[in-house]
Structures are given as structure tokens and as C-alpha cells.
Amino acid sequence: MSASLDKNTRVLDLSMGWAGPLAGQMLAEMGAEVIKIEDTHYFDWWRGSLSMAAPEMQPIERSAPHNTANRGKLGVTLDLLHPRGVELVKRMVARADVLVENYSAGVMKRFGLDYPVLAPLNPRLIMLSMPSFGYGGPESGFRGYGNTVEAVAGVTGLTRYHDNDQPYTLSNALGDPVSGLTGTFAVLAALHERDRTGKGQWIELAQVEGVIPMLAEPMLEYQLTGEIQKPRGNRRPDYAPHGIYRCAGDEAWIAIAAETDSQWRALTDALGLAHLRDDERFADRARRKRNEDALDAELARAIVARAVEEIVPALSAAGVYAAPVNSAPAVLGDPQLAQREYFVPIERAVVGTHLYPGAVVRTPATPAVQGVAAPLLGEHNAVVFRDLLGMSDKEIAELEAAGVIGSAPREYRKVS
Amino acid sequence: MRYNVLSDIKVVDLTHFMAGPYATKLLSDYGAQVIKVEPPAGEGGRHAGFRTHSGNHADRGPLFAFLNTNKLGITLDLKHERGRALMMELLRDADLLVENFAPGTLVRLGLDPDEILARFPRLSIVSISNFGQGGGEKDGLLNDLTLYARGGWTFPVGEPAREPLTPPGSLIQYVGGLYGAIGAMQAILARNHRAAGGQHVDISLLEAAVATMIYETVSFQYSGVLRSRAGRRFAIGPFLIATMKCRDGYAGLQNVTDKQFEGLCDLMERRELISDPRFSTALKRMTNNDALLEIVADFFLKHDRAWLYHEGQRRAVVLAPIPSVAEVLEWEQTRARNFFETIEDPVLGSLRIPGASLRFGSNRPEPTRPAPRLGEHNREVLGRLGIGATGLETLAKDRVIVGAP
Numbered sequence: 001m002s003a004s005l006d007k008n009t010r011v012l013d014l015s016m017g018w019a020g021p022l023a024g025q026m027l028a029e030m031g032a033e034v035i036k037i038e039d040t041h042y043f044d045w046w047r048g049s050l051s052m053a054a055p056e057m058q059p060i061e062r063s064a065p066h067n068t069a070n071r072g073k074l075g076v077t078l079d080l081l082h083p084r085g086v087e088l089v090k091r092m093v094a095r096a097d098v099l100v101e102n103y104s105a106g107v108m109k110r111f112g113l114d115y116p117v118l119a120p121l122n123p124r125l126i127m128l129s130m131p132s133f134g135y136g137g138p139e140s141g142f143r144g145y146g147n148t149v150e151a152v153a154g155v156t157g158l159t160r161y162h163d164n165d166q167p168y169t170l171s172n173a174l175g176d177p178v179s180g181l182t183g184t185f186a187v188l189a190a191l192h193e194r195d196r197t198g199k200g201q202w203i204e205l206a207q208v209e210g211v212i213p214m215l216a217e218p219m220l221e222y223q224l225t226g227e228i229q230k231p232r233g234n235r236r237p238d239y240a241p242h243g244i245y246r247c248a249g250d251e252a253w254i255a256i257a258a259e260t261d262s263q264w265r266a267l268t269d270a271l272g273l274a275h276l277r278d279d280e281r282f283a284d285r286a287r288r289k290r291n292e293d294a295l296d297a298e299l300a301r302a303i304v305a306r307a308v309e310e311i312v313p314a315l316s317a318a319g320v321y322a323a324p325v326n327s328a329p330a331v332l333g334d335p336q337l338a339q340r341e342y343f344v345p346i347e348r349a350v351v352g353t354h355l356y357p358g359a360v361v362r363t364p365a366t367p368a369v370q371g372v373a374a375p376l377l378g379e380h381n382a383v384v385f386r387d388l389l390g391m392s393d394k395e396i397a398e399l400e401a402a403g404v405i406g407s408a409p410r411e412y413r414k415v416s
Numbered sequence: 417m418r419y420n421v422l423s424d425i426k427v428v429d430l431t432h433f434m435a436g437p438y439a440t441k442l443l444s445d446y447g448a449q450v451i452k453v454e455p456p457a458g459e460g461g462r463h464a465g466f467r468t469h470s471g472n473h474a475d476r477g478p479l480f481a482f483l484n485t486n487k488l489g490i491t492l493d494l495k496h497e498r499g500r501a502l503m504m505e506l507l508r509d510a511d512l513l514v515e516n517f518a519p520g521t522l523v524r525l526g527l528d529p530d531e532i533l534a535r536f537p538r539l540s541i542v543s544i545s546n547f548g549q550g551g552g553e554k555d556g557l558l559n560d561l562t563l564y565a566r567g568g569w570t571f572p573v574g575e576p577a578r579e580p581l582t583p584p585g586s587l588i589q590y591v592g593g594l595y596g597a598i599g600a601m602q603a604i605l606a607r608n609h610r611a612a613g614g615q616h617v618d619i620s621l622l623e624a625a626v627a628t629m630i631y632e633t634v635s636f637q638y639s640g641v642l643r644s645r646a647g648r649r650f651a652i653g654p655f656l657i658a659t660m661k662c663r664d665g666y667a668g669l670q671n672v673t674d675k676q677f678e679g680l681c682d683l684m685e686r687r688e689l690i691s692d693p694r695f696s697t698a699l700k701r702m703t704n705n706d707a708l709l710e711i712v713a714d715f716f717l718k719h720d721r722a723w724l725y726h727e728g729q730r731r732a733v734v735l736a737p738i739p740s741v742a743e744v745l746e747w748e749q750t751r752a753r754n755f756f757e758t759i760e761d762p763v764l765g766s767l768r769i770p771g772a773s774l775r776f777g778s779n780r781p782e783p784t785r786p787a788p789r790l791g792e793h794n795r796e797v798l799g800r801l802g803i804g805a806t807g808l809e810t811l812a813k814d815r816v817i818v819g820a821p
Contacts, residue, residue: 002611004602018630030602045673064638068630115777137752142729147650147657148736151668154744156659158584161574167659167666167738169650170583171572171643177628181594186774188601189446193421193778195608201778209755213482213770214590218741220478220767221466228740229466234561234582242561244570244579251644253580255565316556323562325580328636328643331568331626339551342623343633354637357627361599361619362548365612 003031004366009191011098012037012089013073014113016044018146018173019207020102020130021069022180027098027187028072029359029368035096035384036073036375037089039080040406041413043377044070048412060377060409061350067374068356071346075375076384079404080111081413088404091389093118097200098126098187102179102207105131105140115202125200126190130183132175134206144207146173153211158218162233175207182210239285240292241267244325245300247308253325254308256299256315261285266318271311273302348373378407417757417772417781418486420447425604427451427512428503429487432459434586435544435621436516437483438593443512443600444486445772445784451506451797452487455494456818458790481761481787482769489788490797491817494525499816503527505801507536511607512600516544516592519554529616540603540614544596548620558621560586567625568632576645591628592621652705654698656680659738660716666738667721669712677701679731683724684715761786791819 009032013024021036021044028034038044046066047059059066079085090113093099099118101108108114108129115127129135132144147169150156159168186203194200212219218229234255236242241264242257258267261284268277276282276298281291288295303311308324315322324330332355337343343355359368385391385399399405425448429440432454444450452459458475465479493499507513513532515522522529522543529541543549546558564570564583574581599617606612626633631651636642643651650657655672671680674697681689689695689711694704701708716724721737728735739747745768750756757771772781794817795808803811811817 002606002609004606004611006605006609006611026598030605048673062638064635065630068634133749134753137749139729139749143732143734144736145670145672145734147670148668148734151659151738152736152744152747154739154741155584155587156668156738157666157740159573159581161578161581166648166661168573168581168648169657169659169668171569171650172629172631173650174583174587174628178591178594181591181598181628182773185442185594185597185601186776188598188605189421189774190776190778192425192601192604192608193776195605196424197778199778201776203777204775205773206753206755209750209753209770210773212744212750212755213773214587215585215741215744216482216770217465217479217585219745220482220764220769222742222745223767224478224764228742232584234579244561244565244582246579251571253565253571255561255570255582257559257561319557321557321559321562323558323566325565325571326568327571328568328632331566331629331633332637334566334622334626336547336551336553336556336622337626340548340620340623342626351638354634356634357630358623360595360623360627361602361617363599363602363606363612363615363617365615366602366606 002366003369004363005031007031009033009098010096011035011100012092012096013100015100015102017046017102018065018069018176019179020100020183022177023100023128023183023187024073025069025071026180026184028372029370031369034073035092036070036075038075038077038377040077040378040408040410041079043409047377067348067351070374071356072369072372073375074380074384075378076381077378077405077407080113082404084399084402084404086112088389089113090118090121093125094121095388096122096125097191098128100128100183100187102130104143105133105135119200123200124194124198126187126194126203127200128183128186128203128205130179130205130207132207134209135204144175146176149175149179149207149211153208154215155211158229158231160231160233162231162235175211178214179205179207179210235292238289240288240295241299243296245303247303247311248305249307251327252308254303254312255323255325257321263320264288267315267320270314270318270320271302276302344370346371346373349376376407377409378405381405381407418445418447418784419772419776419781420779421776422446422448425449425512426510427514428453428506428510430513430515430517432516433461433464434483434589435592435596436514437461438590439542439544439596439600440487440514441483441485442593442597446774450487452484452489452788453503453506454489454491454790456491456815462790475763475789476787478764478767481764481767484787485759485769485784487788488793488797489791490794491791491819493816494527496814496816498811498814500526502798502801507532507539510539511604512540512542514542514596514600519545519549533614533616537613538607540607540617542596542599542603542617542619544592544619544621546621548623549618560588563588563621563625567622568629569625572632572643572645572651574645575647580645588621588625592619592624595619595624649709652702654702656701656705656708656712658709660713662716662719662721662724664720667716667724668736668738670734674698676733679733680712682731683728683733684712686711757784759784759786762789789819791817794819
């Protein structure tokens with residue numbers, strides 16, 4: 001069976017971290033040929049981030065997030081501050097369909113690789129730029145990462161316990177995956193438009209503008225009432241219980257929500273808490289909410305010695321919202337994910353075999369291309385420059401000698 | 417704003433509440449013709465989320481008003497034979513059917529996906545559900561709280577000595593909507609290059625949560641280190657990523673590289689820290705993270721967010737204020753870029769809604785159309801199927817449709 005994208009779709013991925021690389025990785029899953037372009041002086045910064053287990057070692061090939069976000073790609077290196085490097089990117093652009101980059105606004109122009117330069121080389125080129133703050137506006141060119149994008153979009157301000165002012169950053173650098181997904185959708189939409197018109201285009205995604213829509217509701221609430229939504233912590237404004245409670249064992253927690261009277265009765269029955277079911281303070285929805293502190297204290301006491309793996313199924317069977325608060329090993333062992341064969345084992349040089357999150361979009365007639373490891377630094381220099389650009393072995397060796405390409409890190413040199 | 421990138425795509429939209437409507441909003445905001453088909457009582461999302469307590473809001477709340485812009489709205493009682501027949505007529509002409517019911521609901525509504533795909537070979541179905549269309553728990557319950565928890569987003573957030581803190585709102589429903597829009601485009605592109613006719617695309621919100629949380633699952637396998645709650649820090653590592661209290665609120669700091677650390681020391685006018693043996697390498701900044709945090713926290717506390725933001729960015733220090741949603745609406749950057757768009761909602765009045773995240777160079781956007789009233793486009797859409805005024809009256813009398821005749 002073929003994949004979702006035409007197999008001749010070629011993507012140049014000049015991005016780093018997670019936002020841009022996620023788009024490239026998803027396009028590879030859909031069947032595109034994705035060529036990740038790095039600089040041996042300035043490689044993907046995840047290659048440079050230290051490993052928690054072996055912090056004394058610069059990981060280069062041992063970065064878990066890098067090796068996740070760049071699966072399925074070919075990897076080449078090019079010095080983008082060297083005229084030969086820029087020229088070779090242009091030659092690749094002439095043979096490409098899509099270019100993805102997530103530098104801060106203005107960096108591509110400094111390379112001499114902005115859209116007005118590239119479009120004449122290939123009018124069918126679809127170029128996606130995803131700077132944190134966008135092109136234009138007084139803060140264009142400001143730098144952001146997933147966590148600060150999430151913050152400035154308004155998410156972090158709402159991530160607080162109900163009884164404390166301190167905000168917390170989410171655990172997944174939300175700005176990154178949301179931008180990667182939004183960017184992927186953009187490329188697919190533009191490919192479809194090109195199927196109709198034959199023309200490429202430039203698409204701009206300011207990463208913060210991809211996250212802000214996820215807070216439309218509190219923004220509209222503010223406009224209609226003049227009130228800023230109070231941080232809710234683990235609670236909800238209209239019912240209780242809705243919270244996270246400690247269970248027996250080390251760092252074992254359960255998330256529980258029971259909205260209706262019948263869910264509350266089902267909860268108390270499933271856990272054998274007749275005294276709470278019959279407690280006047282919790283007799284209806286309004287009283288449970290009004291007495292939420294007492295309710296939470298009672299529930300915490302009733303649950304703290306129970307095993308999470310015992311009470312989650314009991315509550316779920318009774319029609320109550322319940323889930324374990326999963327840490328990494330629990331997610332990896334989740335039975336529903338296992339039954340759907342969600343995780344994909346991939347063997348990769350240097351690090352060996354691990355499970356990686358699989359394609360979320362399941363397209364049975366055009367299955368995802370999975371199981372291809374992330375490239376080593378410059379791993380596909382020879383094959384790409386020979387097959388795509390028609391260069392001889394001698395020319396490729398000259399590039400290496402001139403330091404334009406390579407497969408080992410060179411002295412760090414910041415370009416943006 | 418509405419772009420016309422997808423203007424040749426026709427979508428029949430059976431979605432309700434959030435994840436599904438956000439998927440079809442993405443399609444309609446970028447030009448697809450989306451026909452939202454609701455039961456006579458309206459879909460549940462009309463009454464979901466925050467509601468004002470004054471005025472006539474019987475038709476919709478603000479969440480619905482945002483999630484259903486640029487769509488055409490009709491009613492059809494699919495439990496009624498004529499309703500199902502008209503549904504089939506709509507599907508005959510459509511490229512996509514998008515839905516986010518519990519698995520099995522389409523079959524119960526007489527819209528068996530296998531039969532539909534066989535009958536309309538150009539059509540694809542996109543289904544978004546909690547656990548996916550298969551697996552032992554496909555009929556299980558999930559809400560935002562339990563979905564975040566089970567998917568691994570919640571465990572590492574909050575104070576080490578307290579319960580984990582759930583992420584706010586329904587972020588994960590929007591993530592599911594993004595995957596839905598991507599799945600829709602995959603089906604269209606596969607058909608464009610003749611790899612497939614129609615197909616049934618299956619998206620699980622639990623899998624969407626796990627895919628967007630790679631630090632947990634993959635990093636844990638590599639390092640064997642279980643990431644746990646690190647308070648105001650993202651994690652304890654060879655970096656300082658934290659939410660910091662300032663004189664007038666909070667700011668987020670993401671200080672990772674040596675260069676960024678130098679910039680931070682410069683900002684603090686503490687350049688001697690660059691060569692301080694406690695902090696001179698990333699590794700040392702991990703070992704002595706508490707001491708570093710204390711110094712930086714003390715500095716942030718004495719300054720205002722706006723000053724820190726602009727002076728920090730000038731030195732390539734990645735930091736940003738942590739605004740309230742009200743401040744995001746007034747933020748000069750979104751103002752200058754005209755990101756928010758004012759729409760005249762027929763029920764709620766003038767609203768500033770987040771505009772298009774994507775700016776396509778190929779075309780000029782048009783103003784956004786507000787979300788439809790219940791049955792607002794019955795006449796227009798059913799009229800295209802050849803149903804005239806008399807036919808509409810009969811359908812209304814038989815309660816197959818409700819709303820504007």
C-alpha cells in the first residue's frame with residue numbers, strides 16, 4: 001500500500017528542537033522524503049543538551065527527544081554561513097516541495113535563504129516559517145521556546161493550585177507540539193492547494209498564535225463578564241469531587257471526578273463509603289461543591305491506603321471518571337495502548353532499541369511509515385549530495401575538507 | 417479571518433463539544449465548506465463551558481460561538497428515516513465526514529462506516545474518540561482531568577510535597593482537534609494522488625496525549641531517570657527552566673546554553689557568576705541548581721515583568737511574562753499583528769476571538785462568519801438537494817428539522 005503523501009514529496013527540514021522537527025517527522029510518517037539539514041558548528045540543540053543519566057557526556061547521538069522528533073528523516077550537514085553551504089541549500093530547494101524552518105524571525109534572511117530569494121528558484125516551493133512571535137510587530141525576532149511560548153500565550157497563568165498564586169509550567173513544553181501539529185496541518189493544506197493551482201507559497205505561523213486559540217473560552221468569559229477566570233487547580237467551578245488523591249505506595253495517585261448525584265452514589269458504593277454517601281454535607285451537587293474542602297479531606301482519607309490499580313477499574317466500571325496519574329513507565333505499560341500496538345520499537349545506532357510514540361492519525365488505506373530511526377549527524381551526506389544533486393565523490397570530499405559538510409561536531413558557533 | 421486554501425473541500429460535520437468542532441473549525445477557517453449537522457435539540461456544545469447568566473443565550477455559549485465559525489448549520493433528526501435519507505444525499509457530494517461520537521454511535525444512527533465508504537467511494541470518515549475505535553477500553557469514560565492524568569501530562573507538574581497539578585482547561589481537546597484536521601488532510605491528499613479512495617481515519621485522544629509528551633516516555637527509557645515534580649522548575653537539569661516571581665507578577669525563564677547563561681548574568685549585572693566555579697558549565701548548573709535558582713529568583717523579585725522581558729530579549733535571554741488571559745487580549749504584539757478578530761455574534765454580540773494562526777501567502781483572507789444559529793442554513797443547504805418551501809415545511813412539521821425553515 002502507498003502512504004498518504006505522494007512518494008515524490010520532498011521536504012527540507014531546517015528546524016531544531018521539537019516544534020519544526022515534529023512537522024518534518026509527521027510528514028515523513030505520511031510518506032514524504034524528509035531531509036534534515038544541520039550545521040556541524042550549530043547542530044540541533046537537542047543533540048547538545050545534556051542527558052540526565054550521563055550529564056558529563058554531550059549526547060550528540062544520545063538525545064532521546066532528538067531521536068524521537070527526527071525519526072524517518074535523512075540527515076545532512078551544511079554550513080549555512082559558508083557561501084557553498086547556502087548555494088547547496090538553494091540547489092536542494094530547486095528539487096524540493098516543502099521547506100520547514102523555525103528560526104527566530106529574520107534569521108533565514110541573514111542566511112540569504114528567505115522566501116523572496118527561494119521562490120524564484122522553485123515556484124512550487126511551500127515554505128513554512130514558524131518563529132515564536134511571528135514576522136512583524138514590536139516583538140518580532142524575540143526568542144521563545146516551548147515553555148515561554150506556552151507562558152506568553154496565557155496557559156501558564158492558569159496552571160496554578162486553587163489555593164496558591166505560584167504558576168507552573170506544563171510538563172511537555174506545550175508550545176512545541178502544538179506548533180508542530182499546526183505547522184503540519186499548514187503544509188498539508190498548502191500541498192492540497194498546490195494540487196489545484198500548481199503554485200507554492202510562504203506560510204507564516206507565529207507559534208504563540210497557534211497556542212492562544214486553546215484559551216478562547218476564558219478570553220471570551222473575560223470579555224462578557226469583565227472577570228478573569230480564577231485558576232482552578234485540580235477543581236472545577238461547578239461540581240465536586242474533581243481532584244487528585246494519593247493512593248497506597250510510592251508516588252501513586254488517582255484522578256477522580258464525579259459530577260452527578262448518581263456518579264457520586266456510584267463512587268461511594270464502589271469504594272464502600274456508605275458514611276459519605278449518607279453524609280448530609282454531600283447530599284447533592286451544590287452541597288458537595290460548597291463543602292469541597294471537607295469532601296476532599298474525607299476522600300483523601302478513604303483512598304490513601306487503597307491500591308490505585310484496584311480502585312481505578314472499580315470506579316470506571318461504576319461510571320465514575322477515574323484514571324491513574326501515570327508516570328513514564330505506567331504510560332509505557334498502558335493496556336489500551338498495548339492492545340492498539342501504539343508504541344513502535346525502533347533500533348538506532350549508538351543507543352539501541354527503544355519504544356517510540358507511534359502515529360496518532362491511523363489511516364488504514366495509507367498506513368504510516370514507521371520504524372525508521374533518526375539520522376546520525378551528517379549520516380546521509382554522501383547519498384543525498386550524490387543522488388539528489390549529482391555530485392561526485394571528489395566534490396563531496398572537497399566539501400568535507402572545506403568544513404562545509406561533516407559528520408562530527410565542530411567548534412560551536414551560534415548563527416542566530 | 418477566513419482563507420480559501422481548502423475551498424474545494426466539502427465536509428459533513430457531525431461533531432459535538434470540542435475536539436471534533438475544533439477539527440472542522442480548522443477546515444472551515446481555511447476555506448472548506450463545512451456543513452454542521454445537528455440534532456433538533458442542537459449539539460451538546462451549544463450549552464457547554466462557561467455561560468453568561470444574562471440575556472438570551474438559549475442558542476449558544478461563547479465556546480460554541482468560537483468553535484463553529486465559518487460553518488453552515490443545519491438540523492437533521494437522524495433517528496427519523498427522512499433525516500437519514502437526507503444525510504445520505506449530503507454525503508453523496510462530500511469529501512469528508514467528521515465525527516467524535518463514542519465508537520459504535522454511527523452504526524446505531526444507521527450510518528455504518530463500512531457501508532458509507534462502500535456507497536460513496538470518494539468519501540473519507542474522520543473519527544476522533546477517547547480511546548480509539550478499537551481495543552478493550554474503547555467504550556470507556558474520559559474527561560480532561562483523567563485524560564491528562566492517564567496520558568502522562570499531569571504526574572510531573574506541581575510541588576514535590578503536594579498532589580500533582582492537572583493542566584488547565586481543555587488543551588488536550590484542541591490537540592485532538594489538530595490531529596483530526598491533519599487526518600482529514602491526509603485522507604484528501606491520499607485521494608489526490610490516487611493512493612486510496614475513501615478511508616476511515618481513527619484518532620484516539622489518549623494516543624494524542626501520549627504523542628505530545630515525549631519527555632516522559634522516551635527520555636525515561638534512555639536515562640532510567642523518573643522525572644518527578646520540581647515545583648516552579650520544569651525539571652531539575654543542566655538548565656534553569658522555571659516560573660519566577662517578579663515585582664509585578666510572574667515571568668517564565670528558559671535558560672539553557674552557556675551563551676544564554678552569560679546573557680542572564682549580564683542582565684543581572686552579575687558577570688562574575690559566568691566564571692563562578694558553581695555555575696561555569698551546564699553540568700555544574702545542574703548540580704548547583706538550587707543555589708542558582710535562589711540568586712535568579714532574588715533578582716527577578718526586584719524587577720517588573722516588562723523590563724525583564726525586553727532587557728532579557730535584548731541579551732538573547734529567553735524569557736517571557738506570564739500574562740492573564742485579559743493581558744493576552746491587550747498584548748501589543750497581538751495588537752500590532754491584528755491577531756484577534758472582532759466578530760458580530762448574532763447572540764452574544766461583539767466578540768474578539770483568536771484569529772487565524774496560519775497566514776497563507778497565496779490568498780487574502782475574508783472576515784470570519786459567526787457560528788450558525790440552530791438550523792440557520794436549513795433552507796440554503798437542503799435547497800441544494802432540491803427541497804423547496806413546501807418540503808421544508810413538511811420536514812419541520814415532522815420534526816426532522818428545527819430552526820429557521
